[in-house]
Amino acid sequence: MLIAPSILSADFAKLGQEVDDVLAAGADIVHFDVMDNHYVPNLTFGPMICSALRKHGVSANIDVHLMVTPVDSMIEAFADAGASMISFHPDASIHLDRSISLVKDKGCKVGLALNPGTPLYVIEEVLHKIDYVLIMSVNPGFGGQTFIRETVDKIKRLKQLIVDKRLSVAIEVDGGINESTIKSAYDAGAEIFVAGSAIFNAKDYKQSISALRDAIKK
């Protein structure tokens, strides 16, 4: 299992330090939420912030979650800015297969992100071409929202689909993950857990990350 703190809930005034702190506290991946006030009703940060984190010395995998449309130009910009993994929403790309190829050609792991209301069949034709599926357990746009329980069944169905097709596609879950919700997502088949408010709103990042790992073992 991998813990990916979403920097959406970090203190932007000291972002480099915040990322250093969560990594030192045991985080595995940095989750980087890109919002354009078009695909989602919020605006965050662009590729310059990603390259600034690389220049600051962050060497961990940076998991860029693109909530933007159009996606292709941002895929290229973030790959050039140091992204390791890039996910985008299939409904934000007109040519899904082409956008997937673009991420791969740039040397990044490719993920497809599904909103709570987006059915699994949207990605069925390309499932064998991707590295991970990001299942959104809140509607995209904001941190600190409540986990949508129906997502657990969706993760189970996706896991079954991956097993049936004999693929090695990871499942990432994003939105409302905390000590009370993480185990249900884990039991359903998720392996990468994004958590923003549950980690950054805590005083002690090490304690909050350990609490997430412990909650899975219970």
Ligand SMILES: O=C(CO)[C@H](O)[C@H](O)COP(=O)(O)O
């Ligand atoms: O993609 C996102 C929102 O669109 C964020 O990654 C997500 O909401 C994480 O924040 P939290 O753990 O506080 O729900």
Ligand SMILES: [Fe+2]
């Ligand atoms: Fe996200």
